[in-house]
Amino acid sequence: QDAVKKNDATALTHIISIAKGYRIAATAVLALPVPSELASADLALINAFARLAGIIQDFAVVNSDPLTTMLAIQQYPKAVLNLSNAFLEVHNVYKTAGISLVDGTPGAAFVNLIPNIVTEQKTTHTTP
DSSP states (O other), X not given: OHHHHSOOHHHHHHHHHHHHHHHHHHHHHHHSOOOGGGHHHHHHHHHHHHHHHHHHHHHTTTTXXXXXXXXXXXXXXXXXXXHHHHHHHHHXXXXXXXXOOOTTSTTHHHHTHHHHHHHHHXXXXXXX
C-alpha cells in the first residue's frame, strides 16, 4: 500500500525480502530428510512456501506491471490457505502416529503451529 499511495520504494524492497524468506523456507524444508509418512505433507509445505514466494514477489512489480500484481492479489488467499493446510497436514501426521511434541521441545513450534494459532484465536476472540 505504501509503495503505491506514498510512492515508497523501500516498501517494495521489504516485499522482496519477504518473498526471499519464503523461498529460503522452501529450500530449507526441501533439504530436510523426512520419513515416508511425512513425504506428502512435506511436499505440500515446500510447494506452498514456493508459491507464496512467487506471489509475494509479484506484489513488488505493482508500479511496472500492475496486472501481474492484481493477479497475485487474487491468488494470495488461496496460497495462504494452502500453507496453513500444509502445516496442519504435518501436525496430523504426527497426531495420527500418536506423537505429541510439548511446547518448548525441538520441532514443537513447527509441528503445532496451526493448532496453537487456533487455540490463541479462541482465547482472544471470545464473543460476549
